[in-house]
Amino acid sequence: MPNVQRSLQPVPFTQVQLTDGFWAPRQETNRRVTLQHIHRKLQETGRIAAFDLNFTRKVPSPIVEIFGDSDVAKWIEAVSYSLATHPDPQLAQTLDGVVDKVIAAQQPDGYLNTHFIVVQPEMRWKNLRDWHEMYCAGHLMEGAVAHAQATGQRKLLDALARYADHIDATFGPEPGKKRGYCGHPEIELALVRLYHATGNPRYLKLATFFVDERGQQPHYFDIEARERGEDPASFWAKTYEYCQAHVPIRQQDKVVGHAVRAMYLFSAVADLAHENNDPSLRETCDRLWDNLIHRRMYITGGIGPSRHNEGFTEDYDLPDETAYAETCATIGLIFWNHRLLQFEGDRRFADVMERGLYNGFLSGVTLSGDRFLYENPLSTNGSRHHEEWFYCPCCPPNVARLLASVGGYFYSTGAEDVWVHLFASNHASLEVAGTALTLREETQYPWDGKVTLQMELERPATFTLHLRVPEWCPGYRLSVNGKALQVQPGPDGYLAVRREWQSGDTVVYEMDMPVQLIWSNPAVRQLEGRVAIQRGPVVYCLESVDNPTTPLDRISIDPEGFLKACTVEYRPDLLGGVAVIHGPGRAIEAEGWGEVLYRPEAPGEKEITLTAVPYCTWDNREPGEMRVWLRA
Structure with missing residues (x-):
């Protein structure tokens, strides 16, 4: 049986300074261009101004307008990550202005969704299947956690905790509460993050309820549709697979429906497997991972071939020219595999994470940082190109938040262990075996497979260094202080070197890259x-x-x-x-x-x-x- 408790602890991106020629320039462009570009578009499209609560909108409104708050939330998260590693007074001032608008829009009962405050207050929490209220709440929670960590200010975090309290008072298994959950999963993983940021166990309990309740009978989406006077059979998607709510998650054996919704839900399932010591959720992750990776993933790490449902069809259906492969879906795939990687440091999860990062994710933004792909085909006759913005602009701020925090995917630690998952020139500040370790990495990766690691330790320490042998690597050489080592990868796919390390020790790891x-x-x-x-x-x-x-x-x-x-x-x-x-x-x-x-x-x-x-x-x-x- 696989581990239920995570053995690894990811090293935060704030402790990893990328200095390479691949990621560092991308991050610099993200700071200088992408964040400002997105802010302009959020202003031009009224998404930021919506928090002033003085807009008008048709009823019914297009769904992209209803979930516009989430686009601002992801920008807040991205800017917060950027400021955490690269202080910028002007950008911080811009962020503070947006944050204050969000807080000012909050209602006395804690509710915070601009559309349902202004346009349809009578429809609050009446259509969880379609209207993204909890999805927006989740992204606002993630933005609030990032903002608090970056600035040390609690104002946005406190506001979103009040919103979470409102949601907790409205939903749950207790008498008088709604037994509902969002049609677009996201709040589940956000509540776990909010729980860690605040220490409030009610948020973890609520996340657990939302995951456990999905797909139960009688089906909540049927109940709320009838309460609105609608026939549940009129749902355009015809199946709750689209919403990841067709069956309870523990009964699901194939990855189906909307790809982004699947990845966000599965990320929460991985979190809750650990938090609640739940082997059934861990087994669910492994079962669904096998189906996705071995039958339903593009070579680029793209997932979801169909435009019709922005998601999955059937096993081995991977057309190249019509591939949908939404950028957000690959980002979700990276999130999920990073979480799974922390359980026991299994290479297969790092391999998928790397495949997505170096291919299907980065194809979603140009080198100039101001044009994006929503869909990522693997073939085009010349008619498909990056665009400045989208009618549904979920991908640009999602790209920005991952780029700003990508350093957090490189390393993990244990009590007496350091894992190197990804490779790039960087300086990482770690804690291992009771002492501080600065790990300095030099490499031309991904163009060259040679990696040099130098240890800087406060004092000698005994620990195990784990180096991933990628799936694509047919051979390697390893030396410490110029002495060759003969080490075979373990069942987890990592080379394990245990010794008493001294400051100045140098590891040279050369991966064949044919x-x-x-x-x-x-x-x-x-x-x-x-x-x-x-x-x-x-x-x-x-x-x-x-x-x-x-x-x-x-x-x-x-x-x-x-x-x-x-x-x-x-x-x-x-x-x-x-x-x-x-x-x-x-x-x-x-x-x-x-x-x-x-x-x-x-x-x-x-x-x-x-x-x-x-x-x-x-x-x-x-x-x-x-x-x-x-x-x-």
Whole structure:
């Protein structure tokens, strides 16, 4: 049986200073550009002004207007994370102004949702299935926790604790309370965070109720629909799978429905497995993880192929050109796997977390930091591009909050253990074996697999250093102070080096990082006969700007010949500095076809040299085609 109590403690992002050429520039752009860009858009679209409570809106209102408070909340969280590591008086002043507006909008009973205060007060808590009240509350709670941690001020935290008290007085199993829960999970994980920030066990109890009550019969969404005078069968999605409420969570055996809702719920389930010492919830996580990762995840860490439900369809349904793969869904996948990783430090969770971070997450924002993707296809004919904003703008502030806090995903500690999950040049301040440790890491990762770690200790200390051997890594070398060590990875996929460490000790860890061709399971019918290029954690793609001689879908490669002849070139002048891959390919020629649609002769082919760039950087240059999976 897997652990129910977490053995690892993640090192907070505030104790990890990234200094590398990959993440640090992204974080700087996030601070200088993205946060300001989002703030402008929140102002232009009236989302911040809504907290002044003097707006008008049609009834019924579009759902994106109803959950506009959550977009402001995620921006508050993102700015708070940024200020926690990089103080900025002007940004802090802007944040303070927005926070004061939010607090001023709160009602005497603690309620805080601008739409239902101003537009439809009579409909408060009348449509949990569709109207996102608790979802907005959850994001406000997360923003409040982040704000308190960053500024030391409790004003927003106290306000959201009052809102949580109001929700707790309204919902629960006790007589006179509603037995409802939100159609869009989020408040569950937020209440766990609020519990830790305030120490109030009622918030943990409420989170547990919301998770346990989902999908129970008689179904609450049916009850509230009838109370509104509606037929439950008229629900547009036709199934409560969309809301993650079709069955109680412990009975669920497949990942279905809306992808973001699934990931936020599963993150809370992982939290509550630990908090409540609940093996059934941990087993549920493992069962659903196996289904998602082995049957329903894109190679980029994208999840949810369908636009219809912004989520899942059936096993092995992973079309590339029509992939939905919402940026927020990959962010949720990262959240969930980071939580699962803390139970026993199992490499498989870190591998998925890394896959999402280096591919399907970063593709969601341009290097300039002011354009975003909602959907992340793996192929496009040139019609899909990043945009400045969206009608439903959930992804931009979600990207911003993860970028600002990404340092928190690199390390974990135990009483006498340090785990290194991800690799980047950084300085980390840790506590292990009763002493302070500064870990200085130098590497060109993800373009090179060599990592150097230097220990700075207050005094000698005995502990175990755990280094992840990534799934993609076929070989490695390890040395301490120049002496080679022969260490085999344990069942968890980490190299464990236990010794008395001295200040100045240096670990050199070299991971082989060959170019690899990845094939999909034959059950993925859309990808039969195709391969993808990967090197280290980075998935590659072709763009027409680098391969202008033919439409990209006409390009094929000979796997054996490609791997023998391909070369890797680091280009500091390209896309912020990336490793590109060149290799031989073939391209179908269209000469001689004219207006003929069909003919009994095959088209000719020509030899070409193709160039592949990291998928996470696509659509940062000239508009054009893009393709991950190539004919083989």
